[in-house]
Amino acid sequence: MRRLPALASVIAAGLSLAACQRVDNSAGSPTTYIDPGSMGPVKGVGIESQDIIGMTDQMLRDMLAQPRLANAQVPPNVIIDAEYFYNESSSRLNKNSITDRLRVGLNRAAAGRMQFVGRNYADMVQKERDLKRQGTVDKATLPAARAQKGGDYRLGGRITSLDARDPKTGQAQRYSQIIFEMVDLETSEIVWSGIYEFAKAGQDDVIYR
Template identity: 80%
Template structure:
């Protein structure tokens, strides 16, 4: 009888441990690719991929239609980065996702009508120039210059928003405004301006990271 009771205790203990270690292998929702130019299954009231694609394409086309930027006798040197592109909105986003896409698309479409200065790479260039001039490395194939390339125009702008919420329904609405401006780096003249705006409403907002 003692052995029977001991055996029952062992079986009960094993069953309990087995239940605790059981792994749920039920498959979840499979990963799917979403066209970044379209609205995906996760939607909110902030700036999303389709907005970035749409606004940068629109700004690129508009800049290419400006003779001072795209049809000058000497291609102007342009700096497009997020240094002076400020996010003052309630949307959380990486500004580089906007300025990088604009710069890459414009560089490809301009086809030599504009020259682009990588000011965000200035430290990298400075270090390599020092190594060459100290004789640590050779001069490579490009001719030496007195200084790094300066810019004629630089992108500036800001992102702002206006939020409203219905306390009865919880419905939230956000008006988003994105202003792009190209500034003369000698006179501070704004030689081109563009604006992209839209409003979204949703019952519950999502978390942006």
């Protein structure tokens, strides 16, 4: 019976020692916020957030300086989306991240000098129009329109790239060219064009998703 206190003391000492030991279960570095307009710790030769911000800011300023777009007597109806904005480059990216930012910036800065048509919402709008005209729902507060807005100008363009790699060093280099154009939807005239280009080089490329 005298062995029980001794055994209890050994167990207590073991538990105390285990409690004092710290095990690092962290996997990798902690997540931190970074400025999307500057180059982050993970960087490659593709199109990244700082490039998207730089190009859309530049195109926004250029478009607002185009009289036919921003200073017309009657504000034109414009469509800014990725439907005719093609990615033919080796960079993997979501085109909407470019066209959405451009549209939002223009809409805020134009201050009524342009009217923005959400062509991607046409189905949603038509369903609501049908419900109102069928009497399923009331007419709401806005006056009825004969039809949805048509577009005067629409964004088009493409992303292309030129890649090179040194087989001896593994160094990769990519030249990226992004073309933006506004097209007259009656005549197909290109009323405005903008270009954004850059080249990057790096020892190791990163994987873009």
